[in-house]
Amino acid sequence: MSVTTEQVESRVVETLASFGPDASQITRSATFEELDIDSLDLVELAQVVEEDYGVVLKGEDMKELKTVGDAIDLIVERAG
Amino acid sequence: MPEPRNDGCALVTGASRGIGAAIARAIAQDGWAVGVNFRSDQTAAEAVVHEIESTGGRALALQGDVTDPTTPDRVFETLESTYGCPVLVLVNNAGVSVDDLTPSMSDDAWNAVIDTDLSAAFRFTRRALKPMMRARSGRIVNVSSVVGLRANPGQANYAAAKAGLIAFTRTAAIEVARRGITINAVAPGWIDTDMTADVSGELLAQVPARRAGTPEEVAACVRFLASDEAGYVTGAVLSVDGGLAA
Numbered sequence: 001m002s003v004t005t006e007q008v009e010s011r012v013v014e015t016l017a018s019f020g021p022d023a024s025q026i027t028r029s030a031t032f033e034e035l036d037i038d039s040l041d042l043v044e045l046a047q048v049v050e051e052d053y054g055v056v057l058k059g060e061d062m063k064e065l066k067t068v069g070d071a072i073d074l075i076v077e078r079a080g
Numbered sequence: 081m082p083e084p085r086n087d088g089c090a091l092v093t094g095a096s097r098g099i100g101a102a103i104a105r106a107i108a109q110d111g112w113a114v115g116v117n118f119r120s121d122q123t124a125a126e127a128v129v130h131e132i133e134s135t136g137g138r139a140l141a142l143q144g145d146v147t148d149p150t151t152p153d154r155v156f157e158t159l160e161s162t163y164g165c166p167v168l169v170l171v172n173n174a175g176v177s178v179d180d181l182t183p184s185m186s187d188d189a190w191n192a193v194i195d196t197d198l199s200a201a202f203r204f205t206r207r208a209l210k211p212m213m214r215a216r217s218g219r220i221v222n223v224s225s226v227v228g229l230r231a232n233p234g235q236a237n238y239a240a241a242k243a244g245l246i247a248f249t250r251t252a253a254i255e256v257a258r259r260g261i262t263i264n265a266v267a268p269g270w271i272d273t274d275m276t277a278d279v280s281g282e283l284l285a286q287v288p289a290r291r292a293g294t295p296e297e298v299a300a301c302v303r304f305l306a307s308d309e310a311g312y313v314t315g316a317v318l319s320v321d322g323g324l325a326a
Contacts, residue, residue: 040255040258044213047210047214068229
Protein backbone atom coordinates (compact mmCIF):
# COMPACT_ATOMS: atom_id res chain seq x y z
CA MET A 1 0.00 0.00 0.00
CA SER A 2 1.48 3.33 -0.97
CA VAL A 3 0.53 6.44 0.90
CA THR A 4 0.81 10.03 -0.10
CA THR A 5 2.62 12.71 1.86
CA GLU A 6 -0.71 14.54 2.18
CA GLN A 7 -2.37 11.52 3.80
CA VAL A 8 0.45 11.09 6.28
CA GLU A 9 0.55 14.81 7.01
CA SER A 10 -3.13 14.94 7.75
CA ARG A 11 -2.96 11.86 10.03
CA VAL A 12 0.08 13.21 11.89
CA VAL A 13 -1.49 16.63 12.42
CA GLU A 14 -4.73 15.05 13.63
CA THR A 15 -2.87 12.78 16.07
CA LEU A 16 -0.63 15.55 17.39
CA ALA A 17 -3.66 17.82 17.85
CA SER A 18 -5.21 15.15 20.07
CA PHE A 19 -2.26 15.64 22.45
CA GLY A 20 -3.13 19.29 23.10
CA PRO A 21 -1.70 21.81 20.65
CA ASP A 22 -4.02 23.75 18.38
CA ALA A 23 -4.11 22.23 14.88
CA SER A 24 -3.25 25.64 13.38
CA GLN A 25 0.11 25.63 15.22
CA ILE A 26 1.07 22.23 13.81
CA THR A 27 3.04 23.17 10.71
CA ARG A 28 5.88 21.23 9.07
CA SER A 29 8.45 23.58 10.56
CA ALA A 30 7.02 23.54 14.09
CA THR A 31 9.26 21.75 16.57
CA PHE A 32 7.88 19.21 19.02
CA GLU A 33 9.39 21.31 21.77
CA GLU A 34 7.40 24.38 20.69
CA LEU A 35 4.24 22.30 20.51
CA ASP A 36 4.90 20.82 23.96
CA ILE A 37 4.84 17.34 22.42
CA ASP A 38 6.87 15.08 24.71
CA SER A 39 8.44 11.65 24.44
CA LEU A 40 5.27 9.82 25.54
CA ASP A 41 3.30 11.65 22.84
CA LEU A 42 5.83 10.51 20.25
CA VAL A 43 5.52 6.91 21.46
CA GLU A 44 1.79 7.19 20.91
CA LEU A 45 2.30 8.78 17.48
CA ALA A 46 4.54 5.84 16.58
CA GLN A 47 1.78 3.48 17.64
CA VAL A 48 -0.77 5.22 15.39
CA VAL A 49 1.66 5.15 12.49
CA GLU A 50 2.31 1.45 13.01
CA GLU A 51 -1.41 0.67 13.08
CA ASP A 52 -2.24 2.79 10.05
CA TYR A 53 0.76 2.30 7.80
CA GLY A 54 2.55 -0.75 9.19
CA VAL A 55 5.63 1.39 9.73
CA VAL A 56 7.53 0.48 12.87
CA LEU A 57 9.29 3.47 14.43
CA LYS A 58 11.64 2.64 17.27
CA GLY A 59 12.56 4.87 20.18
CA GLU A 60 15.87 5.75 18.52
CA ASP A 61 14.10 6.81 15.31
CA MET A 62 11.84 9.13 17.27
CA LYS A 63 14.74 10.67 19.19
CA GLU A 64 16.16 12.11 15.98
CA LEU A 65 12.94 13.89 15.10
CA LYS A 66 12.86 17.59 15.90
CA THR A 67 10.05 18.96 13.74
CA VAL A 68 6.66 17.82 12.49
CA GLY A 69 8.12 17.77 8.97
CA ASP A 70 10.91 15.38 10.09
CA ALA A 71 8.26 12.95 11.34
CA ILE A 72 6.15 13.15 8.19
CA ASP A 73 9.19 12.64 5.94
CA LEU A 74 10.41 9.63 7.91
CA ILE A 75 7.00 7.96 7.86
CA VAL A 76 6.53 8.54 4.12
CA GLU A 77 10.03 7.24 3.44
CA ARG A 78 9.47 4.07 5.48
CA ALA A 79 5.98 3.46 4.09
CA GLY A 80 7.13 3.88 0.48
CA MET B 81 -24.67 -7.19 39.69
CA PRO B 82 -24.18 -3.64 38.31
CA GLU B 83 -24.59 -2.65 34.67
CA PRO B 84 -22.11 -4.43 32.41
CA ARG B 85 -19.25 -2.21 31.29
CA ASN B 86 -18.79 -2.19 27.56
CA ASP B 87 -16.07 0.44 27.24
CA GLY B 88 -13.42 -2.07 28.21
CA CYS B 89 -12.72 -5.44 29.74
CA ALA B 90 -10.38 -6.80 32.39
CA LEU B 91 -7.60 -9.39 32.53
CA VAL B 92 -6.26 -11.15 35.60
CA THR B 93 -3.17 -13.33 35.15
CA GLY B 94 -2.83 -16.48 37.24
CA ALA B 95 -6.52 -16.39 38.07
CA SER B 96 -7.45 -20.06 38.36
CA ARG B 97 -7.00 -20.14 42.13
CA GLY B 98 -6.00 -18.30 45.28
CA ILE B 99 -5.65 -14.53 45.19
CA GLY B 100 -6.02 -14.33 41.40
CA ALA B 101 -9.36 -16.17 41.42
CA ALA B 102 -10.65 -13.90 44.19
CA ILE B 103 -9.56 -10.83 42.21
CA ALA B 104 -11.31 -12.07 39.05
CA ARG B 105 -14.54 -12.62 41.02
CA ALA B 106 -14.29 -9.20 42.71
CA ILE B 107 -13.62 -7.25 39.52
CA ALA B 108 -16.49 -9.01 37.73
CA GLN B 109 -18.79 -7.54 40.36
CA ASP B 110 -18.00 -4.07 38.99
CA GLY B 111 -19.45 -5.11 35.62
CA TRP B 112 -16.18 -5.87 33.83
CA ALA B 113 -15.97 -8.88 31.55
CA VAL B 114 -12.93 -10.68 32.97
CA GLY B 115 -10.28 -12.75 31.26
CA VAL B 116 -9.32 -15.53 33.68
CA ASN B 117 -5.79 -16.43 32.64
CA PHE B 118 -4.34 -19.77 33.73
CA ARG B 119 -1.29 -21.84 32.84
CA SER B 120 -2.24 -25.46 33.51
CA ASP B 121 -5.38 -25.88 35.61
CA GLN B 122 -8.17 -25.45 33.08
CA THR B 123 -10.76 -27.08 35.34
CA ALA B 124 -10.10 -24.58 38.10
CA ALA B 125 -10.15 -21.63 35.68
CA GLU B 126 -13.46 -22.79 34.23
CA ALA B 127 -14.86 -23.12 37.74
CA VAL B 128 -13.96 -19.44 38.34
CA VAL B 129 -15.65 -18.49 35.05
CA HIS B 130 -18.72 -20.50 35.97
CA GLU B 131 -18.89 -18.87 39.39
CA ILE B 132 -18.72 -15.38 37.84
CA GLU B 133 -21.37 -16.27 35.27
CA SER B 134 -23.67 -17.74 37.89
CA THR B 135 -23.81 -14.32 39.60
CA GLY B 136 -24.63 -12.53 36.35
CA GLY B 137 -21.07 -11.56 35.35
CA ARG B 138 -19.05 -12.26 32.23
CA ALA B 139 -15.75 -14.14 32.12
CA LEU B 140 -13.55 -16.15 29.80
CA ALA B 141 -10.88 -18.72 30.66
CA LEU B 142 -7.66 -17.99 28.76
CA GLN B 143 -4.80 -20.47 28.75
CA GLY B 144 -1.35 -18.89 28.56
CA ASP B 145 2.01 -19.31 30.23
CA VAL B 146 2.98 -15.76 31.22
CA THR B 147 6.68 -16.54 30.73
CA ASP B 148 6.09 -17.16 27.02
CA PRO B 149 6.69 -13.78 25.31
CA THR B 150 3.98 -14.56 22.73
CA THR B 151 1.28 -14.98 25.38
CA PRO B 152 0.37 -11.30 25.99
CA ASP B 153 -0.53 -10.59 22.34
CA ARG B 154 -2.53 -13.79 22.01
CA VAL B 155 -4.45 -13.30 25.25
CA PHE B 156 -5.13 -9.58 24.66
CA GLU B 157 -6.26 -10.20 21.08
CA THR B 158 -8.66 -12.92 22.22
CA LEU B 159 -10.22 -10.61 24.81
CA GLU B 160 -10.35 -7.65 22.41
CA SER B 161 -12.13 -9.67 19.74
CA THR B 162 -14.44 -11.53 22.12
CA TYR B 163 -15.72 -8.44 23.89
CA GLY B 164 -15.08 -5.87 21.15
CA CYS B 165 -13.25 -3.44 23.43
CA PRO B 166 -9.77 -2.82 24.83
CA VAL B 167 -8.49 -4.26 28.08
CA LEU B 168 -8.79 -1.33 30.49
CA VAL B 169 -8.04 -3.26 33.68
CA LEU B 170 -4.96 -5.48 33.96
CA VAL B 171 -4.02 -7.31 37.13
CA ASN B 172 -0.57 -8.88 37.03
CA ASN B 173 -1.06 -11.59 39.60
CA ALA B 174 0.61 -14.72 38.19
CA GLY B 175 3.52 -15.69 40.39
CA VAL B 176 5.60 -18.57 41.58
CA SER B 177 7.98 -19.10 44.44
CA VAL B 178 10.95 -21.46 44.47
CA ASP B 179 12.49 -21.03 47.90
CA ASP B 180 16.07 -21.73 48.85
CA LEU B 181 18.83 -20.05 50.80
CA THR B 182 21.04 -17.87 48.62
CA PRO B 183 24.24 -19.96 48.98
CA SER B 184 22.47 -22.99 47.55
CA MET B 185 20.00 -21.36 45.15
CA SER B 186 20.24 -22.58 41.56
CA ASP B 187 20.21 -20.34 38.51
CA ASP B 188 17.00 -22.06 37.47
CA ALA B 189 15.29 -21.18 40.74
CA TRP B 190 16.43 -17.57 40.43
CA ASN B 191 15.49 -17.18 36.78
CA ALA B 192 12.10 -18.89 36.99
CA VAL B 193 10.92 -16.56 39.73
CA ILE B 194 12.30 -13.37 38.16
CA ASP B 195 10.77 -14.30 34.81
CA THR B 196 7.30 -15.18 36.10
CA ASP B 197 6.94 -12.63 38.88
CA LEU B 198 8.69 -9.63 37.33
CA SER B 199 9.44 -9.89 33.60
CA ALA B 200 6.00 -11.24 32.70
CA ALA B 201 4.36 -8.30 34.47
CA PHE B 202 6.48 -5.95 32.36
CA ARG B 203 5.48 -7.70 29.12
CA PHE B 204 1.76 -7.71 29.98
CA THR B 205 1.93 -4.07 31.08
CA ARG B 206 3.69 -3.01 27.89
CA ARG B 207 1.00 -4.71 25.80
CA ALA B 208 -1.81 -3.22 27.91
CA LEU B 209 -0.52 0.35 27.82
CA LYS B 210 -0.86 0.84 24.07
CA PRO B 211 -4.67 0.64 23.93
CA MET B 212 -4.96 2.26 27.35
CA MET B 213 -2.99 5.27 26.12
CA ARG B 214 -5.31 5.58 23.14
CA ALA B 215 -8.34 5.27 25.41
CA ARG B 216 -6.91 7.83 27.87
CA SER B 217 -7.97 5.43 30.57
CA GLY B 218 -6.69 2.33 32.29
CA ARG B 219 -5.97 0.59 35.56
CA ILE B 220 -3.03 -1.72 36.16
CA VAL B 221 -2.55 -3.42 39.50
CA ASN B 222 0.57 -5.47 40.20
CA VAL B 223 0.43 -8.08 42.91
CA SER B 224 3.69 -7.69 44.80
CA SER B 225 4.36 -9.07 48.27
CA VAL B 226 5.31 -8.04 51.78
CA VAL B 227 8.56 -9.83 50.99
CA GLY B 228 9.32 -7.00 48.55
CA LEU B 229 9.29 -4.64 51.53
CA ARG B 230 10.55 -6.78 54.40
CA ALA B 231 13.19 -9.51 54.26
CA ASN B 232 12.26 -13.17 54.56
CA PRO B 233 15.08 -15.74 54.55
CA GLY B 234 14.90 -18.34 51.79
CA GLN B 235 13.17 -16.02 49.34
CA ALA B 236 15.95 -13.89 47.82
CA ASN B 237 14.64 -14.56 44.30
CA TYR B 238 11.02 -13.89 45.22
CA ALA B 239 11.98 -10.77 47.20
CA ALA B 240 14.06 -9.39 44.33
CA ALA B 241 11.20 -9.99 41.89
CA LYS B 242 8.54 -8.50 44.15
CA ALA B 243 10.66 -5.47 45.11
CA GLY B 244 11.47 -5.03 41.42
CA LEU B 245 7.77 -5.11 40.69
CA ILE B 246 7.25 -2.20 43.10
CA ALA B 247 9.98 -0.12 41.47
CA PHE B 248 8.56 -0.99 38.05
CA THR B 249 5.08 0.02 39.23
CA ARG B 250 6.23 3.43 40.42
CA THR B 251 8.26 4.22 37.33
CA ALA B 252 5.69 3.11 34.77
CA ALA B 253 2.99 4.91 36.79
CA ILE B 254 4.59 8.32 36.41
CA GLU B 255 5.40 7.74 32.75
CA VAL B 256 1.74 7.35 31.80
CA ALA B 257 -0.06 9.27 34.55
CA ARG B 258 -1.10 12.10 32.23
CA ARG B 259 -2.94 9.64 30.02
CA GLY B 260 -5.47 8.87 32.73
CA ILE B 261 -3.83 5.51 33.45
CA THR B 262 -2.99 4.45 36.98
CA ILE B 263 -0.51 1.73 37.95
CA ASN B 264 -0.40 0.56 41.53
CA ALA B 265 0.75 -2.42 43.54
CA VAL B 266 -0.69 -4.37 46.41
CA ALA B 267 1.68 -6.10 48.80
CA PRO B 268 -0.09 -9.06 50.42
CA GLY B 269 1.39 -10.60 53.52
CA TRP B 270 0.59 -14.07 54.72
CA ILE B 271 -2.58 -15.00 52.84
CA ASP B 272 -4.28 -18.34 53.21
CA THR B 273 -3.70 -20.03 49.80
CA ASP B 274 -2.11 -23.15 48.33
CA MET B 275 1.10 -21.14 47.94
CA THR B 276 1.39 -20.54 51.70
CA ALA B 277 0.05 -23.92 52.85
CA ASP B 278 3.51 -25.01 53.99
CA VAL B 279 4.53 -21.73 55.61
CA SER B 280 5.57 -22.35 59.17
CA GLY B 281 3.34 -21.32 62.04
CA GLU B 282 6.20 -19.26 63.48
CA LEU B 283 5.40 -16.56 60.95
CA LEU B 284 1.97 -16.10 62.49
CA ALA B 285 3.54 -14.75 65.68
CA GLN B 286 5.17 -11.97 63.64
CA VAL B 287 1.86 -10.78 62.15
CA PRO B 288 0.44 -7.99 64.32
CA ALA B 289 -3.11 -9.07 63.37
CA ARG B 290 -2.28 -12.61 64.58
CA ARG B 291 -4.02 -14.27 61.67
CA ALA B 292 -3.55 -15.01 57.99
CA GLY B 293 -5.40 -12.83 55.51
CA THR B 294 -7.91 -14.10 52.98
CA PRO B 295 -7.71 -13.87 49.19
CA GLU B 296 -10.94 -11.84 49.33
CA GLU B 297 -9.26 -9.21 51.52
CA VAL B 298 -6.56 -8.75 48.90
CA ALA B 299 -9.13 -8.78 46.09
CA ALA B 300 -11.13 -5.98 47.73
CA CYS B 301 -8.04 -3.73 47.63
CA VAL B 302 -7.35 -4.59 44.00
CA ARG B 303 -11.01 -3.94 43.16
CA PHE B 304 -10.70 -0.46 44.68
CA LEU B 305 -7.46 0.32 42.80
CA ALA B 306 -9.15 -0.85 39.58
CA SER B 307 -12.21 1.33 40.14
CA ASP B 308 -13.06 4.72 38.63
CA GLU B 309 -12.97 6.18 42.14
CA ALA B 310 -9.25 5.43 42.50
CA GLY B 311 -8.31 7.71 39.60
CA TYR B 312 -5.94 9.88 41.66
CA VAL B 313 -4.07 6.94 43.22
CA THR B 314 -1.03 5.98 41.17
CA GLY B 315 2.44 4.64 41.88
CA ALA B 316 1.21 3.52 45.28
CA VAL B 317 1.85 0.32 47.17
CA LEU B 318 -1.02 -0.85 49.34
CA SER B 319 0.04 -3.32 52.02
CA VAL B 320 -2.51 -6.01 52.83
CA ASP B 321 -0.62 -7.84 55.49
CA GLY B 322 -2.19 -7.46 58.94
CA GLY B 323 0.52 -4.96 59.82
CA LEU B 324 3.51 -7.18 59.00
CA ALA B 325 5.38 -4.46 57.06
CA ALA B 326 4.28 -1.57 59.27
